[in-house]
Amino acid sequence: MSPASQISSASIPTPPSRPERRSLSLAPCRSNANRLGRYRSGRQIAPSDLRDLASTGSISPLCTDPVRRTTMPLSVVFALIALLALDPDIAAAQPLRQATFEVRNEIKIKVPEGAQRLRVWVALPQDNDPAQQVRDLKIEAPYAYRTDRDSEGSRVLYLEATDPKDKELTIVETFGLTRREIRDQVDASKARPLTDADRARFAKYLEANKHVVIDNEIKKLTDEIVGSETNPVLAARKLYDWVLENVEYWVKDPKNKKASPVGSTSYCLTFRTGNCTDFESLWASLARARGIPTQIVYGSFLKPDLRARDQDQSYHCWAEFYAPGLGWVHHDVAVADLYHGDFPVNADNEQLLRLTVADGVFGKDPAKVNYYFGNLDERRVVFSRNRDLMMSPRQDGEPVNALPKAYVEVDGKVHPEGTGWVRKLTYREP
Numbered sequence: 001m002s003p004a005s006q007i008s009s010a011s012i013p014t015p016p017s018r019p020e021r022r023s024l025s026l027a028p029c030r031s032n033a034n035r036l037g038r039y040r041s042g043r044q045i046a047p048s049d050l051r052d053l054a055s056t057g058s059i060s061p062l063c064t065d066p067v068r069r070t071t072m073p074l075s076v077v078f079a080l081i082a083l084l085a086l087d088p089d090i091a092a093a094q095p096l097r098q099a100t101f102e103v104r105n106e107i108k109i110k111v112p113e114g115a116q117r118l119r120v121w122v123a124l125p126q127d128n129d130p131a132q133q134v135r136d137l138k139i140e141a142p143y144a145y146r147t148d149r150d151s152e153g154s155r156v157l158y159l160e161a162t163d164p165k166d167k168e169l170t171i172v173e174t175f176g177l178t179r180r181e182i183r184d185q186v187d188a189s190k191a192r193p194l195t196d197a198d199r200a201r202f203a204k205y206l207e208a209n210k211h212v213v214i215d216n217e218i219k220k221l222t223d224e225i226v227g228s229e230t231n232p233v234l235a236a237r238k239l240y241d242w243v244l245e246n247v248e249y250w251v252k253d254p255k256n257k258k259a260s261p262v263g264s265t266s267y268c269l270t271f272r273t274g275n276c277t278d279f280e281s282l283w284a285s286l287a288r289a290r291g292i293p294t295q296i297v298y299g300s301f302l303k304p305d306l307r308a309r310d311q312d313q314s315y316h317c318w319a320e321f322y323a324p325g326l327g328w329v330h331h332d333v334a335v336a337d338l339y340h341g342d343f344p345v346n347a348d349n350e351q352l353l354r355l356t357v358a359d360g361v362f363g364k365d366p367a368k369v370n371y372y373f374g375n376l377d378e379r380r381v382v383f384s385r386n387r388d389l390m391m392s393p394r395q396d397g398e399p400v401n402a403l404p405k406a407y408v409e410v411d412g413k414v415h416p417e418g419t420g421w422v423r424k425l426t427y428r429e430p
Contacts, residue, residue: 096180096181096182096183096378097180097181097377097378098178098179098180098181098378099178099179099302099378099379099429100176100177100178100179100429100430101176101177101178101179101302101381101427101428101429101430102174102175102176102177102427102428102429102430103125103174103175103176103177103302103381103425103426103427104172104173104174104425104426104427105122105172105173105174105175105423105424105425106170106171106172106423106424106425106426107120107122107170107171107172107405107406107421107422107423108168108169108170108421108422108423108424109168109169109170109171109408109415109420109421110167110168110419110420110421111164111166111167111168111169111410112410112415115163115164115410115411116162116163116411117160117161117162117163117409117410117411117412118160118161118164118169118408118409118410118415119158119159119160119395119396119408119409119410120157120158120159120160120171120406120407120408121150121156121157121158121391121395121400121403121406121407121408122156122157122158122159122171122173122405122406123154123156123157123298123383123384123403123404123405123406124137124147124154124155124156124157124173124383125137125155125173125175125177125381125382125383126154126155126382126383126384127155128153128155129382131179131180131181131182131376131382132177132178132179132180132381132382133177133178133179134175134176134177135175135176135177135178136174136175136176137173137174137175138173138174138175139157139171139172139173140170140171140172140173141157141159141169141171141172142161142166142169142170142171143159143160143161143164143169144159145157145158145159145171146158148391148392148393149392150384150389150390150391150392150400150403151389151390151391151392152384152385152386152389153385154383154384154385154403156384156391156392156403157171157173158391158392158393159171177381179302179378179379179380179381180378181375181376181377181378182330182375182376183374183375184326184329184330184374184375185374186233186326186329186373186374187233187326188231188233188234188237190325190326191231191232191233191323191324191325191326192231192324192325193230193231193232193324194232194291194292194293194322194324195324198293198322198324199291199293202293202322205288205293205294205295205322206288206291206292206293206294207288208285208288209386209387209388210387210388210399210401211262211263211264211265211266211281211387211401212265212281212284212285212288212296212387213264213265213266213285214285214288214289217269218265218269218285218286218289219289221269221286222239222286222289222290225238225239225242225286226238226239226290232292232321232322232323232324233323233326233329235287235290235292236287236292236321236323236329236331236373237373239283239286239287239290240283240331240333240336240373242286243279243282243283243286243333243337244333244336244337244340244341244369246272247268247272247273247274247278247279247282247337248272248273248337248343249273249274249275249279249334249337249338249356250273250274250275251338251349251352251353251356252337252338252343252349252353253343253349254348254349254352255348257271257273258273259273259274259275259277259278260274260275260277260278262277262401263275263277263278263280263281263317263387263401263402264278264281265278265281265282265284265285268281268282269282275334276315276316276317276318276334276335277296277317277402279333279334279337280296280317280318280319280333280334281296283319283333284296284319287319287321292321292322292323293321293322294319294320294321294322295319295320295321295328295385295386296317296318296319296385296386296387296402297317297318297319297320297382297384297385298315298316298317298382298383298384298385298402298403298404299315299316299317299380299381299382299383299384299404300313300314300315300316300380300381300383300404300425301313301314301316301357301358301379301380302379302380302381302427303354303355303357303358303359303360303379304359304360304379305354305355305360306355306426306427307427307428307429308426308427308428308429309426310424310426311424311426312422312423312424312425312426313425313426313427314355314425315383315404315405316334316335316380317334317402317404318330318331318332318333318334318335318376319331319332319333329374330374330375330376331372331373331374332372332376333372333373335356335357335358335372336368336369336372336373338353338356338357338362338363339362339363339364339365339366339368339369339372340364340369341364342364345363358377358379358380359377359379383403383404383405384402384403384404386402387399387401387402388400388401389401389402389403391407395407395409396409396412396413397409397412397413397414405417405423406421406423408420408421
């Protein structure tokens with residue numbers, strides 16, 4: 001007799017009874033396309049209600065209809081909580097997300113044979129951005145360097161070498177970064193139209209740049225989009241929505257679309273595609289043509305897919321506009337495009353799409369589109385601001401288009417990225 005056959009039925013333990021599946025009572029809701037949060041009683045869900053729900057596992061305090069009730073699994077209820085949290089009043093009560101990173105930024109420069117003077121300006125993590133805290137900044141460089149600020153006040157590392165003998169030199173900056181989410185709580189009713197005094201105060205953020213064009217075509221298009229709207233928040237949102245409806249990020253269709261090499265309003269408007277700088281250039285042109293002061297902010301996402309990997313994070317940019325009564329309002333129309341509308345996902349674009357957003361998640365999501373107007377995620381770092389920059393000490397060439405990474409000159413001429421130097425930004429999370 002086998003050992004198994006010697007086991008009596010009495011020795012087999014009785015399985016424990018399955019606990020009763022927990023369900024929660026929920027009075028029928030009536031939908032509201034804008035608010036998502038009104039129950040049959042007509043009372044809007046408050047943050048305190050959500051706290052009660054999370055702590056007690058019951059939403060009966062929210063329901064006043066004693067007759068019609070239905071049951072809902074706990075998992076579905078918490079999914080509902082997530083949806084309700086999109087309500088701006090409820091979201092305002094939630095703590096800001098934050099993330100901490102250990103970052104390494106490396107610039108590797110090829111020195112041409114016979115070079116007599118090498119000059120390098122490297123973007124540094126900004127210490128004057130209220131959403132990020134930079135600590136323990138350390139720099140390794142083969143020559144003496146100093147830190148200064150460019151014409152927009154961004155902190156920059158400067159290094160100069162005379163008659164350099166090295167065929168290649170490397171500059172490395174390491175730093176700790178704590179970055180918090182930005183929620184601007186955009187309430188158009190609290191904004192007022194811009195006055196002549198406002199526009200005079202922020203005049204430089206209303207000017208065109210070399211590649212941020214403000215011409216008659218842009219002015220006419222802006223008037224068609226915005227119409228008679230004078231509220232800067234509502235006008236800015238109209239421009240945001242128009243760009244999303246009429247331009248597609250190139251990574252959606254990499255076989256047929258591409259970005260400009262410089263971040264260009266004209267390119268983006270002509271071909272209706274581009275990368276983040278093309279998107280923000282077009283949006284900035286439209287906003288400035290309407291008299292809305294606008295800045296373009298340069299940095300990088302710190303992407304989960306590239307955590308602790310020896311691969312550059314690439315750069316990213318977004319925008320801010322000024323609304324009297326609210327101050328500077330953030331938005332990221334470029335990344336919002338990856339949550340706008342339906343588009344095919346295949347072997348050609350899937351990895352590119354994952355590496356173009358903050359968290360690796362993309363696809364149609366109206367809530368994310370709304371989120372990125374007035375809010376920014378916490379997985380990014382700021383390196384510089386705006387376009388047509390003058391360095392300190394002043395460069396020999398024309399104004400620098402933008403400084404998301406570095407700018408290099410050899411013997412008074414631009415030493416281009418790619419053939420002349422490369423950047424590798426990596427990170428880990430402690």
